[in-house]
Amino acid sequence: MSLALLKQVLFPWQEAIRFFPDEKPLRDSYDVVVIGAGGHGLATAYYLIRDHGIKDIAVLEQGYIGGGNTGRNTTIIRSNYLTPEGVRFYDESVKLYQDLSDDLDINLFYSxxxxxxxxxxxxxxxxxxxxxxxxxxxxxxxxxxxxxxxxxxxxxxxxxxxxxxxxxxxxxxxxxxLARHDAVAWGYGRAAAQRGAEIHQKTRVTGIKTSGGAVTGVETNRGSIATNQVVSCVAGSTPRITKMLDIETPLxxxxxxxxxxxxxxxxxxxxxxxxxxxxxxxxxxxxxxxxxxxxxxxxxxxxxxxxxxxxxxxxxxxxxxxxxxxxxxxxxxxxxxxxTPDFAPIMGLTPVDGFFINGGWGTYGFKATPISGKTLAYTIANGRAHPLIEPYALERFANLSLVGEKGAASVGH
Incomplete structure (x- = not known):
């Protein structure tokens, strides 16, 4: 029996410590809005705070924490990719995973x-x-x-x-x-929330506002939010979000x-x-x-x-x-x-100033969770792509600089 459970049994009148802080009211402005409270979105919020001191963050989730692809994968973690770009990227993710239980103070059952x-x-x-x-x-x-x-x-x-x-x-x-996929989402979510990020579930983004080619805010089913930085981490819903900005992707x-x-x-x-x-x-x-x-x-x-x-x-x-x-x-x-056509993700800046994309993960998303969040946070904070994700820019499809990761697919697609 854990000490927390034993304490609850012996002292039932004491209020149990919540895993997540109480959800706060949705405010009308934030420095950064992250769309998607899966592993990638929550990891992005966490590293924005931990590594760059950006705390005024709202993570908006149309469902519940980890209820999308994060909670629907088969939890495999590896770095045996085919391209130099993929090997370097996923190897850094494996290294982060190995210490992630201690970092987030949660047992991820990493095995x-x-x-x-x-x-x-x-x-x-x-x-x-x-x-x-x-x-x-x-x-x-x-x-x-x-x-x-x-x-x-x-x-x-x-x-x-x-x-x-x-x-x-x-x-x-x-x-x-292998690792517990739900624990990864909960761990990043709790760690981000404890450091100041706000996670708003049942909050669906219905539009993204721009002015002069730059993001100015988002519209949700709960009202409008002013912000000049929006990050899309919504996996299979990415085309719905990019369509709001008339951004074309090959997804x-x-x-x-x-x-x-x-x-x-x-x-x-x-x-x-x-x-x-x-x-x-x-x-x-x-x-x-x-x-x-x-x-x-x-x-x-x-x-x-x-x-x-x-x-x-x-x-x-x-x-x-x-x-x-x-x-x-x-x-x-x-x-x-x-x-994507080259079986590699799309990450980083877009033609719309202040809008950042994180998608195209196909079957690789879970294993990339830590390094995806870390490199995207760097990109947002510095206004330029992290070196590890430069090959994954959206523009590669226009200039035909494809990565070609199909040979490392876990299953033949």
């Missing part, structure tokens, strides 16, 4: 597991070798393993995949990890589904990913199998889940772990993945 990306063909194996060399060049712990090494490390894995898609090798990324929104099973006795301490089979799987600290597949085949602004997803994913899962055929699924869900 280093090791991450396998399976290769089922010669071409896939060549890509794994390519990624391994890029990773090693930047000091990232990644290497290609053969079948014997995989068999020894993951004895329950069927390397022949039922004879349909035999595994030829894999990229093994030792720092691959397309797809549903990305996942599910969990009933708890099982622990047997899988690694993260297993197969881009060829369109499936990834890990086992949670409670014993559930957490599983996902590729994007739905057509653009859709929806978080509905389907039987087609479950059927297709289960078929491929049984090729990898045939003994789980009788295991029951407990829950399935979907998020809205905002995809």
């Amino acid at each position: 280093t597991r090791g991450h396998f990306t399976l290769a089922h063909s010669d071409s896939a194996l060549r890509t794994m070798r390519w990624r391994a060399e890029v990773n090693k060049h930047f000091g990232i712990d990644s290497e290609v393993w053969n079948r014997d090494q995989i068999a020894k490390d993951v004895p329950f894995l069927d390397l022949d995949c039922g004879g349909e898609h035999p595994i030829l090798g894999a990229l093994y990324h030792a720092p691959g990890a 397309e929104i797809y549903s990305l589904q996942a599910c969990v099973t009933e708890p099982l006795k622990p047997f899988l301490d690694r993260i297993i990913v197969s881009g060829s089979l369109h499936v990834y799987i890990s086992q949670s600290s409670r014993g559930e199998l957490v599983m996902g597949a590729s994007l739905d085949p057509a653009p859709l602004h929806s978080t509905r889940s389907t039987f087609d997803f479950t059927e297709g994913m289960a078929d491929m899962l049984l090729d990898l772990f045939p003994f789980v055929g009788d295991v029951k699924l407990v829950r399935q869900w979907a998020g809205m993945a905002d995809m």
Whole structure:
């Protein structure tokens, strides 16, 4: 029993300490307005205060804290990307994650597991070798393993995949990890609120006001707010926000589904990913199998889940772990993945002065949470892009300076 719970039992007349401060009335002006109280938005607010001393911040959320993609992902953290830009960016995020529980004073259940990306063909194996060399060049712990090494490390894995898609090798990324997604959002939210940021749930942005090409305020379902700095951190809702400013992006929104099973006795301490089979799987600290597949085949602004997803994913899962055929699924869900043509995010300044964008995360958003917030806070405070996100500028699509991160997708899209 925790000390806080014991205190509540022994002294029930004392008011319990709230995890979040009481919500304050929405004021009519703030220095910075962050749209979206998911991991990225709350991390941005936190680092604005901690690193740059900017405290007059309102975080506006149309639903509830962490109720968007932050609460709908499969919690994988890694930095084994293909491009130098991606490797540097996500490696800094992994480093921040490793100390984040202490930083935010909350148990994130961060667990280093090791991450396998399976290769089922010669071409896939060549890509794994390519990624391994890029990773090693930047000091990232990644290497290609053969079948014997995989068999020894993951004895329950069927390397022949039922004879349909035999595994030829894999990229093994030792720092691959898992963390509680809701705890990340709550931790950043509490830390930001304790330092002065205001978080306003059930507050939907309905318009953004400008004058002379610069932001002057936002309209919400609860009234108008004057501000000259607005940050969009809304994942699959990004096109709705950018449309308010007539900013064009190449984003397309797809549903990305996942599910969990009933708890099982622990047997899988690694993260297993197969881009060829369109499936990834890990086992949670409670014993559930957490599983996902590729994007739905057509653009859709929806978080509905389907039987087609479950059927297709289960078929491929049984090729990898045939003994789980009788295991029951407990829950399935979907998020809205905002995809760019080069599978890399859009971050930083925009043509509208004072409006900053953070989107295009596709399937990568959760693992980028700390570094996304930190670099975006720097960009807002200094009026120029942080060096780590310069390659992710919106303008790259106009000048054809694409990043090309598709080869590092966890699942084939």
